[in-house]
Amino acid sequence: MMSSVLQISPAAADAAIAHFAARLTFETDPSDVAADIGAGVSGWVLVDSRSQESWDQGHLPGAIHLPTREIAARAASVVPAGSAVVTYCWGPGCNGGTKAALEFAKLGYPVKEMIGGYEYWTREGLPVETLTGTTRQVTDPLVAPLGVACAC
Template sequence: MSTVLQTPPAVQDEAVAHFAGKLRFETDPSDVAADIGAGVGGWVLVDSRSQASWDQGHVPGAIHLPTGEVAARAASVVPAGTPVVTYCWGPACNGGTKAALEFAKLGYPVKEMIGGMEYWTREGLPVETAAGITRQSSDPLTAPTGIACAC
């Protein structure tokens, strides 16, 4: 018997509801980069990491608002009602999720950038520091077509 199919896949209606719902809560580095590159606005990107992490490198154009400060400072940094995309280190870190929760509690429409800074850099996307903007080579297993998975 198949280990994969030991629990059968969901029926169509359930699968559509699940995956559509998931996309309402998540975006990824490639989609964020595409919007930034095309100058598409209407949302704000929030880096929820520590000051030291921010200084080490962040997504150009992101706002720095550590998770623990969202409740107290969000209204002074992000206009009410503006959609927010949060990120933290990466898949093994839930800081972006915690920040998204805090924004949601405040009434902001919010998504989390899955993969966080780790996958942003692994895709070879630009990183900003006090010294300027740099770009490292993409990880060929993460972004085999260059800077995106073309999905």
């Protein structure tokens, strides 16, 4: 029986290294963002590109609210020039974080997108700021191990 997985051969090691290293220059994930926030690591700015209503529903601690449609006009006034930027939107079914990252790149900012967005941040049980304070959802065991860090 022919393998569906191996119907197209895997890339050679050097091509795989180049591909996966390149992906990591464009992306980060909720676990890494949370680790930096928790450790007080500076040097980058977290940007929520969703609507005001979405922001009010909940957002990541320390994020700046800058909807994608406002980035070109307002980025320079809220994100210091040259700062590395991490963008996020709703989740994997939404390309708003990608669109926001593109807008920052057009302005010359070094930028990464947080894959998984707000959805996976909350599914991992990470803290969310709301109009009434900080809250956490119960960790979804399909997304993150219960009670421990992924450590991947």
